[in-house]
Amino acid sequence: MISETSEHSSAPSTEKFQKVIFEKFTKDGFQKDVNDRVDRYFESNNIPKTATRGMVFKTIWILVGWVATYTLIISGLVNPVVMFFLALAHGFFSAMIGLNIAHDAIHGAYTKNQKLNERLGLTFNFMGANDYVWKISHNVVHHTYTNIPEHDGDIDQPPILRLQPNQDLWWIHRFQHIYAYFLYSLATFSWVFVKDYKKFFQHQLGGHYRKTFPRKEIFRLFFYKALYYTIFLVVPLVVIDLAWYWIVFGFVASHLIEGFTVAVIFMLAHIIEGTSFPEPKEDGKIGMPWADLQMHTTANFAIKNKLVNYLFGGLNFQIEHHLFPKICHVHYPKIAEIVKETAKDHDLPYVEHETFFGAVASHTRFLKQFGTTPKGVLIPRVVNV
Template sequence: MATLNSCTEPPTSNHATNLVPLDKLKEACTSKRAWVSVDGVIYDLTAFIPQHPGGQDFILFAAGKDVTKIFECYHGHRQHQILQKYKIGVLSGQDMPSFLPSDDFYSTLKKRVDDHFGSLRIDRKHSLASYVRYFFTVVCIWSLYWLQWSLPSNSLWMFYLLSIVHGALLAQYCVSAVHDGSHGAIGHNPALWKLLVIGHDFFNGCSGTLWTYQHVMSHHIYPNVDGFDADIETSEVEFRRIKESQKYFPFYRLQSIYSPFLYVLLGSAVRIEDLIHYFQRRRGPFKVNPFTPFQKVIFWGGKLFFFLTRIALPVFWGAPILRVISAFLLADFFFSIVLAVIFQATHVVDTAVFPRVNPTTGNIEVDWARLQVETAQDYSHDQPLTSFLSGSLNYQVVHHLFPAIAQEHLPGVARIVRQTAKEFGVKYEIKDSLWSAIGGHIGLLRMLGTPPSSH
């Protein structure tokens, strides 16, 4: 990998008219050759990797891909000017859909949000409350772990109560620390972001690297777009039907009843899928770039650490194996159901749009910012307890439009988004409570559980 001292001069613009085949772009996906496409122009960022203020990881995730919308979300005009120094050609070919050019809705919204933070003179990434929350969540996770396995053998009710609380705390770590770290939405230190995401590997046994591909690279750019949003990726036969493109089976009639109970298996399913995606080197529609040596250590070390702490160590300390397994399952069930409720109630709902790719053009015939608003729903605005428990993901629309803003500031930005959406005729769905939002998810399951012939 290049270093600051050995960094070569960026490519000059006289190569800007070169046509770069799509296959060549895809091959440039390592630290030795990292190319990206933005608005159909290819940039060689290999020499820029060690200089990137956001750290090397984000460039290595993006390498070999079209990152137009990701770049727009996280960068402004100044960064776009810097990018031009690394231009090497024009992309020939396309394997990901593009969107209609942004209209005045998005530009107006971004200016108003910039003015909002400018007038308050605050850093949109700064949140002391978030730092405190991360610290106490980690302290509580480990304290409860040691307390649980130190209890007398006859304190069963307290033992299993601690399992439930432990699972809920692990979910809290995900919706706050892991989520914020994956977006670089807290502070300006890439080492902190990496540390927060690594917690997903060691606390939950789930790959933070693969989560970033799924969440940041796929879902945030193509929410609810069949074939491109990894969150709604399905196989030929699934336990539930969440989009019209899925084949219908008669057992879906009852999916609104049985599906919520199966959500307790989310954690286990993700850990198994991690192994599949790791070896297949794909996450949803995206190619997973070669893991760096550090990422490999974290991936396998996290799996091993998770097994040792959740299963092996308690058995070594003399706890009965059935008690260990039951405690693990109870904690994991609550961990899974909390995350499932929070995430399913924002996008997989009956009020959200599920855009289609135009089969002729291969593109999505809507503005990207409008898509972010209309494919999600918010809930429980101005209810601090719900915002705290959900990591402010009840402001889902706001977060999708501005993923690099710390969760503490999302409620203030929501007022701006609401007013601007109203002015431009963009449908912005806000439910009054979490229960109403969950009802939207159940409503979708009921609708798509109905035989297609009876619509």
């Protein structure tokens, strides 16, 4: 439900970060209306909001593919060329685990059984990432402060990438539409070796402030990182009869596929033509309820492409995901029309790009514009589908 997410609509204020204040949603507003309409859809059709049998089957074959590719790589049964392509396939299966299984589970959307959600969420750690950091940086920070400069960590990238209007403009940014996609490929590699450690021990994550770091989570961070390094680096180096640098090359290549897949899917949902970057006023007020913000900052793409929807965890229905993160992604195509109609009734934007490659082209144009637009100047909200 939207109201469950919007509980995090403000963070403890600090000297550096201003508290964001959303307007309260009203009985006749979009947030209440879309909640009620979607609830009625599930109730009238007697459908649970969690995973279906089809989702369970998808989970099984993704995990089987992930285990099988790894097993074949270390088995010694295939030649180095086949081993390399298996490494690429393993990277893609890893991305699918993150986008389909772990993402829903960590949101609590896979099943009503929270312990099972937690166990399925552990698959995120076997991608080399950290589920605790993700819960904060994604579930709380990104979903609450979507596209709000200095509050949404997803648009606060290394300064060589300029993804929001308040960022300083460098000369090299004029080329970011060219080099950005290579940097995206490094996304999960960064998670594994740098980003998770850095974010874990930061008190301020976007618009969210933490005073302490749970000891249990500190242990889990280092335990699962060590386990990941052992399984995916140490074991291959020991058992595969190849020079060490070929093993490392395969590991890196796997992450390039994984990182590119994950990063591009998320970028197409927010850093794209038609989305906005709202800023709070001096008193911290954003001037709209939380759900209205999501309609201004989030976009769908390729919603008629069943393959894109199936492989990438329904995240091409990003609007529906942001409004209803606790609903399993297999239901998004059915509730999308409800959300779209409700947005229209409340005179709110519903940004969508018709095809996957059309969305990629739109994102590329957006990067190119941000690479030359002076600091503080907003890009017009033009949607090219």
